[in-house]
Every structure is written in C-alpha cells, then in structure tokens.
Amino acid sequence: MxxxxxxxxxxxxxxxxxxxxxxxxxxxxxxxxxxxxxxxxxxxxxxxxxxxxxxxxxxxxxxxxxxxxxxxxxxxxxxxxxxQMNLMVSPGVKAKDITNIYSHPVAFQQCMEYIEQYFPDAKLHEGMDTAAAAKLISDERPPNAAAIGNLRSAELYNLEILETGIETNKKxxxxxxxxxKHGNPTEKANKASLCFEVGHFYGSLASALNVFAENEINLAKIQSVPVIGKPNEYTIHVDIEWGKPHNYDKAIHQVLKSVSSLAILGEYERGELHMHDQ
Missing domain, CATH: 3.40.190.10 (Periplasmic binding protein-like II)
Structure with missing residues (x-):
C-alpha cells in the first residue's frame, strides 16, 4: 500500500x-x-x-x-x-446560536461574503486546516461553534451540515x-514544470519565453518567486504543455541559451480540469 x-x-x-x-x-x-x-x-x-x-x-x-x-x-x-465549502456544527447546534467559526485562513477568505452576510459578529478562529477545525469542534464541543470545511470531514467527525456550497465563487x-523523491518517467507526459533565472536587462525574460512560442509550446503558467536573501532577484517558474514531444525537446535545448540555473522540476501527464456549473 x-x-x-x-x-x-x-x-x-x-x-x-x-x-x-x-x-x-x-x-x-x-x-x-x-x-x-x-x-x-x-x-x-x-x-x-x-x-x-x-x-x-x-x-x-x-x-x-x-x-x-x-x-x-x-x-x-x-x-x-x-x-466546496460547507457550514457544519455539532448535533443540536442551530444557526442562530453560532458565535464562533473555526476553519483555515484560505477557507475563510473563500467564504467571507457568506460569513459577513449571515454571521457578521461571529469570532473567526484560524487553524491548521479545515479538517482539524471539524475535529476540534467534534472533540472539544466549544459552545456555539461551527466549522467550515468539506463534506468528508463532517462525515468523519459526526457533524451536521447546516448549509452547503457557502463559498463565494462556485468555480x-x-x-x-x-x-x-525520484522522477517517474511516463510516455504520457505532455506537461512540465521548469524554473530558471534570467539576467537583469531588457528583453531577457521575453527572449526565454519566446522560445516556447516558436516551438508551439503552450505557456500554461508563469510565476516569479523571490530568491531568499537576494533582494530584487527572482526565480521564474513556468508550466508548459505540448502536443509533440520533439517540440518540447527542441525548446529545452534552445532556452538554455537564454537562461541560467534551468531546472526541470518534473515531466508528467496534464491533469484535467472539469468545470462545475453550479
């Protein structure tokens, strides 16, 4: 296992x-x-x-x-x-009783419109994750408490769901x-995550990114991450996708001329995003 x-x-x-x-x-x-x-x-x-x-x-x-x-x-x-975020409570707790809500900071951020509309005076308690918040109110039964989390945590910790889908953005x-620890090569690979650094002069980043366009490589994501201890220096992380492996191999060899410290963090099969229309 x-x-x-x-x-x-x-x-x-x-x-x-x-x-x-x-x-x-x-x-x-x-x-x-x-x-x-x-x-x-x-x-x-x-x-x-x-x-x-x-x-x-x-x-x-x-x-x-x-x-x-x-x-x-x-x-x-x-x-x-x-x-999907849900409001859950210990059996017997009613919505009108709730004065304390427990969850993860990001979950609160995703549900703030709902909280401000229905529980504007409730005290928010930030924790390690949504499941830990559910477990806490199940184990310790703090008075007038609710948790925000997924349906599985409500099931695991015997909580009642007062309302489902309370996140602001349904998508x-x-x-x-x-x-x-080690790579897992697969013939199905059609996506890669790379990181690199470029020089501090005009056009340096554009030059590197144009290599992918020239080889019909889709730039799915670009993210700059500060280099710790080096103000104003960044590592560029990109996710790229391709249809033809040859194009990917060619692009990698070419981009080496425009960047430094190139690292391939992984080559893998692209995950599918199935949009929900709720």
Missing part, C-alpha cells in the same frame, strides 16, 4: 486529492506543515506527497515552490480538485502536485 504524505489530517482537501489521484487504497500520513511533508518524502518515510500549489481564488502558494526546489523533489503528476479549484 502506498504511503502518501499530506499537510493536515484525514478528512482534509489534501486527502481528497490524494484519494482521487491514486484511485486505490492508500495510507495517508498526516503532517503539520508543508515543510514536514517534504521532509517525509526526502527521508523515504513515504512513497509520495500531495501538496497544494495554487487556488483559483487565493492564488499561488509561493513557499511551496521554494520547498520543492530546496528538497530537490520531483513533480510526477497533478490533480485539480473542486473546492473554486485547487491544483495539487504529486511529488516524489
């Missing part, structure tokens, strides 16, 4: 993503931080890790880009998870990366 490290506890969106990606019985290893997740992979205590990298509302998790580089991990896959998705 594969051991998969995730940030958070059983019932979290990270666990949802891991189960959906591997499509088999797995052992989820709970970690308190993303750094711990990477350490588990690096020390061979788990087979893989599943780690969030961006959300369609909250944006990118810049620290996670740095962690992947620092631990020299390989991206072997990705999966998009539709994020809310998180992209998760599947990480390994």
């Amino acid at each position: 594969k051991r998969i490290a995730v940030q958070g506890i059983v019932g979290s969106f990270h666990e949802d993503a891991a189960v959906k990606y591997f499509e088999e019985e797995i052992e989820v290893v709970e970690c308190k931080s993303f750094t711990s997740v990477c350490e588990m992979v690096d020390s061979d205590q788990v087979d893989y890790a599943v780690m969030a990298i961006e959300n369609s509302i909250a944006g990118s998790l810049l620290k996670n880009y740095q962690l992947i580089r620092d631990y020299h991990l390989r991206i072997i896959g990705e999966i998009y998870l539709h994020i 809310n998705y998180t992209r998760f990366l599947v990480l390994s």
Whole structure:
C-alpha cells in the first residue's frame, strides 16, 4: 500500500486529492506543515506527497515552490480538485446560536461574503486546516461553534451540515502536485514544470519565453518567486504543455541559451480540469 504524505489530517482537501489521484487504497500520513511533508518524502518515510500549489481564488502558494526546489523533489503528476465549502456544527447546534467559526485562513477568505452576510459578529478562529477545525469542534464541543470545511470531514467527525456550497465563487479549484523523491518517467507526459533565472536587462525574460512560442509550446503558467536573501532577484517558474514531444525537446535545448540555473522540476501527464456549473 502506498504511503502518501499530506499537510493536515484525514478528512482534509489534501486527502481528497490524494484519494482521487491514486484511485486505490492508500495510507495517508498526516503532517503539520508543508515543510514536514517534504521532509517525509526526502527521508523515504513515504512513497509520495500531495501538496497544494495554487487556488483559483487565493492564488499561488509561493513557499511551496521554494520547498520543492530546496528538497530537490520531483513533480510526477497533478490533480485539480473542486473546492466546496460547507457550514457544519455539532448535533443540536442551530444557526442562530453560532458565535464562533473555526476553519483555515484560505477557507475563510473563500467564504467571507457568506460569513459577513449571515454571521457578521461571529469570532473567526484560524487553524491548521479545515479538517482539524471539524475535529476540534467534534472533540472539544466549544459552545456555539461551527466549522467550515468539506463534506468528508463532517462525515468523519459526526457533524451536521447546516448549509452547503457557502463559498463565494462556485468555480473554486485547487491544483495539487504529486511529488516524489525520484522522477517517474511516463510516455504520457505532455506537461512540465521548469524554473530558471534570467539576467537583469531588457528583453531577457521575453527572449526565454519566446522560445516556447516558436516551438508551439503552450505557456500554461508563469510565476516569479523571490530568491531568499537576494533582494530584487527572482526565480521564474513556468508550466508548459505540448502536443509533440520533439517540440518540447527542441525548446529545452534552445532556452538554455537564454537562461541560467534551468531546472526541470518534473515531466508528467496534464491533469484535467472539469468545470462545475453550479
């Protein structure tokens, strides 16, 4: 059975993503931080890790880009998870009783319109993840409390759902990366994550990116990440997609002339994003 490290506890969106990606019985290893997740992979205590990298509302998790580089991990896959937020309580608690709400900071951000409309005076308690918030109100039964999280955590921790789909944007998705200590080459690879640095002169970044366009490579994402300890210096992270492997190989050889410190973080099969119209 594969051991998969995730940030958070059983019932979290990270666990949802891991189960959906591997499509088999797995052992989820709970970690308190993303750094711990990477350490588990690096020390061979788990087979893989599943780690969030961006959300369609909250944006990118810049620290996670740095962690992947620092631990020299390989991206072997990705999966998009539709994020639905729900208001849950211990049995017997009514909506009119709620004065305290527990969840993850990003979950609060995604549901703020709902909170401001229906619970403007409630005290918000930020925690490690949504599943931990659900477990807390289940175990400790704080008075007049609710949690915001997914349906699985409500099921696991015996909570009642007062309202479903309370997120502001119904087309809310998180992209998760599947990480390994070593690469996992596949003939199905049609996407890669790269990072590099360019010189401080006009046109340097454009010159590098034009290489991909010239070789019919789609630039799916570009993200600059500050270089720690070097003000005004950045590592450029890009996700690229291709139809013809030959074009990808050619582009990689050409882009080396325009950049420094090029690293291929992973080559993998592109994850499918199935939009929900709710």
